[in-house]
Structure formats: C-alpha cells, structure tokens
Amino acid sequence: MTSSRPYLVRALYEWIVDNDCTPHLLVNTEHPGVRVPEGFASDGQIVLNVAPSAVRNLDMDHQAVSFEGRFGGVPHSLHVPAAAVMAIYARENGQGMVFEAEPTPPDDGSSSDDSAESGPSSRPPSAGRPSLKVVK
Numbered sequence: 001m002t003s004s005r006p007y008l009v010r011a012l013y014e015w016i017v018d019n020d021c022t023p024h025l026l027v028n029t030e031h032p033g034v035r036v037p038e039g040f041a042s043d044g045q046i047v048l049n050v051a052p053s054a055v056r057n058l059d060m061d062h063q064a065v066s067f068e069g070r071f072g073g074v075p076h077s078l079h080v081p082a083a084a085v086m087a088i089y090a091r092e093n094g095q096g097m098v099f100e101a102e103p104t105p106p107d108d109g110s111s112s113d114d115s116a117e118s119g120p121s122s123r124p125p126s127a128g129r130p131s132l133k134v135v136k
Contacts, residue, residue: 002062005099006082010060012096013050013088021090022051024135025065026098031084033064037071045086047135048078091135 009025016023025048027034029041036046048069050058055067065080089096 003082003102005085005102006060006062008097008099009065009082009085009088013060016088016090016096017052019090021092021095022049022054023096024048024089024091025050025080025085026087026089027080028084028086031081033079033081034084035077035079037074037076037078040071042133045133047133048080049091 013023027036027046027048028044029036029046030044036048040046049055050065050067052058055069058067059065062082064082065085066078068075068077070076083102085099087096087098089098
C-alpha cells in the first residue's frame with residue numbers, strides 16, 4: 001500500500017484551516033529532496049507556517065508539499081517530500097499529528113537472519129521519537 005502520510009497531512013491541514021487556526025509543518029531538513037532556505041533550520045528540523053495567508057501556490061500531492069514563502073523578506077520556493085513531514089499541528093493549541101519515521105528499505109539481504117528470528121509481527125526499529133519545540 002502507498003503511504004497514508006500525504007492523505008493525513010492534507011486532511012489535517014484542511015481541518016486546522018477550517019477551525020481558524022494556523023497550520024505548521026515540522027520538517028526533517030536532512031531528508032533527501034527537501035528544499036528549504038539555508039540558515040533557518042535547527043538540529044536538522046524546521047517549522048514552516050503553511051497558512052493560506054503565509055504561502056503562495058501551495059500544492060500538496062502524493063509525493064510532496066511545495067509552495068512559495070518568504071524568509072526574512074526574501075521569497076523562496078520550498079519543496080518537502082511527504083516522507084520528510086514529521087508533524088502537522090495548529091500553532092494556537094498544538095492539536096495535530098506527529099508521524100513516525102518511515103522505515104528505509106535495507107541496502108542488501110545481509111540482515112535476513114534478523115527477520116527470521118523476529119517473526120512477522122515485529123516492528124521496524126525507529127530512528128528516535130520525533131519531538132516538537134515551542135516556537136515563540
């Protein structure tokens with residue numbers, strides 16, 4: 001099955017905007033394909049205000065979120081692959097969703113012994129729990 005993340009991001013975005021709140025995306029800037037302005041990320045993460053009044057040409061499709069935004073008064077074109085979205089939430093009350101890191105496929109078949117021991121009900125190891133920071 002395809003990832004549910006793009007569908008959930010779009011649904012939560014619409015829900016947040018419909019409730020007159022400001023949608024924010026927490027993005028993993030170290031994910032391949034992420035294009036955000038240099039110098040605004042901290043610890044490999046950036047929080048993006050994606051409110052309709054803050055961005056232009058917002059496009060949320062199955063592969064990515066892309067839009068035009070201003071940083072320090074300078075316009076930038078941003079591109080965030082769906083897998084790089086770590087969370088979407090309302091700035092005013094924090095309601096939204098944090099996503100688990102998507103497992104990456106193994107490079108080779110050398111780990112076949114581990115899969116035989118763990119069985120079909122095992123969960124892939126996570127890269128750590130995502131965290132949110134209060135931005136004032």
